[in-house]
Amino acid sequence: AVLLGAKLENGEDVAFFKPVVNTEKCVKCGKCAEICLENALVYVKGQFPAFFEELCSGCAACQLVCPAEAIEEGRKILGEVYVSEVDGIKLVTGELKPTEARSPLVALKTKEKAYEIAKKESFDVILVDTAPGVHNPVVRALQGASFALAVTEPTPLGAHDLGRILDLTKQLGLSTSVVLNRADIKGGYKRIIYEICEKSGAEIVSEIPFDKKLLEAYIRSVPVVKLFPSSPSAKAILKLADYVSERLK
Template sequence: MTFKLAVTGGKGGTGKTVVAVNLAAALSSEFKVLLVDADVDGPSTTALLRARMRHTEEVRIFKPVIDPSTCKACGRCAEVCREHALAYAKGVTPILFEELCSGCKACLLACEYGAIREGWRVLGYIHEGEAGSIQLRVGELKPGEARSPIVARALKVKVERELNGYDVVVIDTAPGIHNAVVQALWGVDLALAVTEPTPLGLHDLRILLDLLDELKIKAWVVLNKSDIPGGLREEVVEECRRRGLELAVEIPYDQELFEAYVRGEPLIESRIETPAQRALLDLALKVEREVKP
């Protein structure tokens, strides 16, 4: 049975993607691993891994195409559109505002005159590729589009169809607790909540842990940049203690981590041994014990 691991974080910049990439790299030595970049608004795993992408498919949704010669300008389509994507004035063929359309097809079903036919528009893309022994699936929202949950859902459906081919799926979610994040988290076996010892990091960690509790998902906390001066490390430790959660690992600030990032390679593969590298390897060992208890 495939083990599904989500790496998530309440705010951007905590190091979530770095943790996800390094875990995938470490686990790939023992397991067949699929790394999923579900941060469709700003995917970055490909840059961290120098991945080779071999195939891209479009994520499309329905778009109404109105035939003015058939349209009776009754306004029924605009009336049923909950997104207000169709502008209607009496006696005039409705005008579509594409960016507002969710593709629900209510207008198509409501039109009694057959004046609306099915068209489509591209919302985003799903890329397939690999980096070494890691297989990669990346969701990407088309620039200018706002409906990231639809792209996130399409990515999730594709990944669910491929689960049987892998031992471990590592999902790098978007930051926050919005719709696309919930979709990525749904059904995972373990979630790593990556945070940092700052006031905003602690605030967003609490919100994220509330969400994971609501979804009944087992959670571990990963404290990145744990030794920054003036940090709230003790407060994060206390929050974990209060909730009865495991603080899985503390990753210290490490310049080599940034340099590995720039080189496009996981820190665990660096020839320079550092405390952050050891922390990430320790985390991988803990996850490995969860995969094969």
């Protein structure tokens, strides 16, 4: 959203359950610590349970098993979800707080907000952009998708990650096409990328060349197709947009 010039303002908090031990009610039985799979609650006989916030997953199992109802509900803010609009396009952006590691919940809440807006405003298409890799937030983003576009580049890391994401989308039963970014860099792994795609049955539908105009547009937070519509990268991106539009019909 920021790269499109959108302002992230008035975000909605993404929060999860955080146990708060009421020492006036706690009977020091230790059942909360026994049920905690993350070891976020530690019990020493005769003492109140100690809570380690960074380990907590927010499952609330401790609250359910407490016989004295001494586990009260606290809230921890993991991040925020923002809604903005640029050129008639509604943007829903999830932002994780610095130092936080629990991005799956933020990814889930961002998708839920996007679906809510799409239903309310009768949108036909939702485009979900996610982080590279195959970790939990990526899986969250792919769930419910009609098809996937895997963006890679002709580098050793790009080849490695592409192989993993194609394996993941295959397991999810998700049809996947590939976009090769910086396709013309010297000494690249372009041939290897094509071999990976051929082995996986995925088609490379677009090659975006290395283009300094794209970098300049990126720095200025303006889409390259608006700032430099005649540049090689802009032409490639517009062709890719046509492909996606046809694919969604």
